[in-house]
Each structure stands twice: as C-alpha cells, then as structure tokens.
Amino acid sequence: MLPIIVRHAKFSFRRLRPEARSEAVQEVVANCCRAYLRLVELGKTSLAYPNVLARYGVKQVRDHRKVGGKLNVHDVLGKYCQSRKHVVVERLDRRDKEENGWYQILVEDKSAGPADTACSRIDFGDWLGQLPRRNRRIAEFLSLGHRTDDTARKFKVSSGRISQLRKELAESWKKFVGDDEPGAAALAA
Numbered sequence: 001m002l003p004i005i006v007r008h009a010k011f012s013f014r015r016l017r018p019e020a021r022s023e024a025v026q027e028v029v030a031n032c033c034r035a036y037l038r039l040v041e042l043g044k045t046s047l048a049y050p051n052v053l054a055r056y057g058v059k060q061v062r063d064h065r066k067v068g069g070k071l072n073v074h075d076v077l078g079k080y081c082q083s084r085k086h087v088v089v090e091r092l093d094r095r096d097k098e099e100n101g102w103y104q105i106l107v108e109d110k111s112a113g114p115a116d117t118a119c120s121r122i123d124f125g126d127w128l129g130q131l132p133r134r135n136r137r138i139a140e141f142l143s144l145g146h147r148t149d150d151t152a153r154k155f156k157v158s159s160g161r162i163s164q165l166r167k168e169l170a171e172s173w174k175k176f177v178g179d180d181e182p183g184a185a186a187l188a189a
Contacts, residue, residue: 001032001036001048001050001053002029003055004026004050004051004054005028005029005030005032005050005053005054006025008028008050008054008055008058008060009024009025009028009029009054009057009061010025010052012024012028012058013025013058013061023060027057027060027061027067028060028061029053029057030045030057030059030066030067031056031057031060031061031065031067032053032054032056032057033067034067035053035056035057036048036053046156063080063083064078064079064080065080066084073085076089077089123176124143125176126176127172127173127176127177128140130176131169131172134155135168135169137155138151138155138162138165138169139169141154141155142162142166142169148162148163148166149180
C-alpha cells in the first residue's frame with residue numbers, strides 16, 4: 001500500500017517546493033499509518049484501501065492536522081489558526097520599496113516598545129500627508145535609505161536641491177513632533 005499512498009501524496013502536493021512537498025508526503029504517510037492502526041483496532045482491515053487511505057491522509061495534511069500534535073486555534077503562528085481564522089503573519093523588518101516602505105522600517109526594538117513604534121508610524125504618516133505631493137514622494141524615497149545622488153536622479157533635480165530639501169524636511173519633522181533637539185529628525189541622517 002505504501003507506494004500507492006506515496007505516489008498519491010506526491011501528486012497531490014506537486015505544486016509545493018521540494019522541501020515542503022517531502023514534508024507533506026511524510027505527513028500523509030504518518031496519517032495513513034495512524035488511520036490503518038485504528039482500522040486494525042476496530043477489526044475493519046478489510047476497509048483499508050490504499051487510495052482511500054491516501055485521500056484521507058492528504059485531506060488531513062491540507063487541514064493542517066499533524067500526527068502527534070494538537071490543533072490550537074489560538075496559536076497565531078500555527079498553520080491551523082492561520083487557515084481557520086484567516087490570520088496573516090508578516091515580517092515587519094522587510095522593506096517594501098514600492099509603497100509605504102518607511103512603514104515597515106519602523107520596527108520595534110529594545111529601546112522603543114510597541115506603543116512608541118505605533119505612535120511613530122502614525123506621526124510619520126500624518127506628517128507625510130501634510131507635505132506637498134512631490135516633497136512627500138521625495139521624503140518617502142529618502143526614508144528608504146536612498147542616497148542624495150540617487151534621489152536627485154530619480155526626481156530629475158540637482159543633488160544640491162535634494163540636500164536643501166532634506167534639511168527642510170528635517171526641520172518640518174522637528175516642528176511637527178515638537179522636538180527642537182538636534183539630531184532628533186528621522187530624515188536628517
């Protein structure tokens with residue numbers, strides 16, 4: 001029965017990456033072994049067909065049911081909770097260069113807790129919203145860590161003008177957050 005179960009599992013998970021496919025196939029085999037053992041305990045081995053067991057095992061794996069593990073709908077990092085509650089877990093430290101990349105850069109660290117990070121994100125978004133469209137696009141581009149020369153090339157202005165804008169944006173940010181200390185602006189660096 002094992003070759004038929006493995007073949008069925010490989011076909012069912014053919015679109016997965018090789019490592020994930022191998023893991024899924026092994027989970028199917030484990031689920032089939034457990035199901036077969038239960039049929040033996042009940043004295044119903046005559047009902048143990050490899051294709052039926054394979055289909056059952058694949059359904060169990062797709063439902064994120066692992067042999068020897070418990071399902072926890074409250075564990076947001078578990079696949080079962082993510083599929084049942086439609087929870088999406090994303091990394092916060094990846095930069096999105098297309099849109100709102102600055103939002104992902106503001107990540108919690110040991111010196112700032114979740115509340116400070118949330119306030120920074122809200123303040124920065126509000127501050128960007130009050131800027132003229134062109135300056136907002138330049139500020140977002142600079143906030144992603146791009147150099148002055150790259151920014152000047154992208155927006156078709158001189159490097160000197162970008163440097164001036166950088167200082168203007170830093171002063172605007174200081175004024176927005178009410179912080180007059182030198183070096184407090186996010187864009188001044």
